[in-house]
Amino acid sequence: MLTTLAIANYRSIRDLVIPLNQLNIITGPNGSGKSSLYRALRLLADTAQGRLVASLAGEGGLQSTLWAGPETISSAVKQGKYPVQPARRTEPVNLKLGFCTGQLGYAIDLGLPSPSNSMFGFDPAIKQECIWSGACLRPAALLVERKNWVVSTRTDDGSWRQMTETLSSFDSMLAELADPKAAPEMLALREQIRSWRFYDNLRTDIEAPARRVQIATHTPVLTGDGASLAATWQTIREIGDEAALNNAVSDAFPGARVGVQQVGNGLEILMWQHGLLRALTAPELSEGTLRYLLCIAALLSPRPPALMVLNEPETSLHPDLLPALARLIIKASQDSQIVVVSHSTRLVAALEREGGGFTMTLEKEHGETLVHGLHTLERPAWRWPKR
Template identity: 50%
Template sequence: MLHTVAIRGYRSMREVVVPLTGLTIVTGANGTGKSSVYRALKLLADCGRGEVIGSLAREGGLESVLWAGPESTGGARRTGTTQGTTRVRPVALELGFASDDFGYLIDLGLPQFAGPGSFFARDPEIKREMVFAGPRLRPSASLVRRIGEYAEVADDSGGGFTELTRALPVYRSVLAEYALPELAAVRDRLRDWRFYDGFRVDSDAPARTPRVGTRTPVLSDDGGDLAAAVQTIVEAGSDDLPRAVADAFDGAEVSVAVHDGIFELQLHQRGMLRPLRAAELSDGTLRFLLWAAALSSPRPPSLVVLNEPETSLHPDLLAPLATMIRVASAGSQVVVVTHSRAMREHLDSEDSSEIELTKEWGETRVVDQTMLTAPPWDWGKR
């Protein structure tokens, strides 16, 4: 299980260290940085897929996502005026996590030289990567470390490091280049994380269109394979989804019709002479079924992150949705980003924790967190 996620230099997050539990609710007013937590976790996952450079490019490039305030906000808090200061650290976007077994840190910075005539002079460079054991980065806990193009791995004696390479491209993660057990463990974990940021439910939404079905243990991001995912859940023997649908829609039942290999979702409701096809469902009903399929996966991930799942749902659907989230948290670690008070109340339990974000002088901070109460974390140096 993840214990800590650390973010430094990303959007409004000058430096934030977030503690995580089995079910973590991230809340706060609009503009406090909730979506940035979601995006930062996605960037970490992209490191495992070797896609973090491309993901940053789609956000406008590294310079567009970097913290735009002063390196330290102490002066602004004392004087009431924000002014630039002399930098002590290099310009960087740093992300990391710590879990029961392994931790990981990546440090991305501005490019030095992409090559003569290169069109990729704005691509960020990977300055550092660290894989470590335990809750924080320490020299004695380091397992793999990479500085620029140089990478090394801790040797079996525990007293030194063995060189891996001196020519690792600065745009390639060490996770994607080597098959060492430590790297494979971190890479596989990051690739296993799942993210759901709402679903399209308009008339042309992928979930409304019948399509060829194959066994689908993981619902896609756009929900286009909803019918196949529902059938996979049903054949796996789970009753979580049918129970949630019946609870939400007064005893309704969901099924899948198949014609020449084309799968189409159907909802059977009391008082109706025929089932309703996905194309006929209301937006809220379809969105609820999409969340139900995402949360009832027969192959639960180590981490699933949900961004404002309550959006466009009737208040009566929040309780059954929260029940599904709590059930899912028994098999996966779950992070829910929400500003809905009702959703927070429905999710509140002995096994959940709430992280409230606020913004002071443009900087995202965790409410009531101090240096003494923040999780232990060490960024190290380039």
């Protein structure tokens, strides 16, 4: 389980270090930084997939994603005595991301490349990465360290051994290196991160992939766009918790049941509702009903991930369905760490009422995203690696 998440100089987040529990609810008004926090988690996941620099390019490049405010905000500015003024930088340009599990920690520092004649002069460069043991980075706790293109690991006798000195500036060591003997911690972290799942694009429109017949193949994990709904549903029925599947449907739609029928070599979702003489197919379902079925398939996966992040899962749902969704999320949090990003006060209230979750309300102050009520002295201990 992640115990700490740290983000610096990313979009509206200048310096944020937050604690995490088994079930975490991130909420706040529009523009408070919920999307920035969600995207930062996705960027961390992309490090282990080798997609970090490409993902930043998709957001407009490093310059577009950097914190646009001053390097530091004085107490006088916070009190409104003086306006925000530009100042000379004391540190190099950087975007930093990191997390800690309590046993292992990881941090990555991105910056501008060294001046050259290359046409990729604005491509972000990975300046430093490190893995350490324990809750907070200390020199004695370092296990793996990457500085520019050189990656070194600590040996059993405490000395350092180079793994490589030719790592490209745009490649993360997590994605490119694997040595279970010299750096088992790096391999363990990579596999943990690769198990993370993100759901923020579950389509329910009339052309949604989930409304089409899908090829019949075992699918224990719902795809990010929901295309594998029927196959995932049947997989849960055969190798997962079918009782929980049925209970989740009846909890939201009393008297209804959902099944899967074979169409040629494909599968199709069917839903029987009280009072109807025939089952409804996926193209006939409302957007809210389809959305809820997608949430069930994602949350009841027979292969629960280490971390699942749901971005605004309440979209298209009627308020009456939110208590059932909250109960479904709480059940899933027994097997996976869950982060829910939502601006729905009703869903947040339902999760809190059901007795689950650690709620963090984001707010903006001088353009900076902060956690309401989380004072500096209450933040988890955290140190960034120095270049």
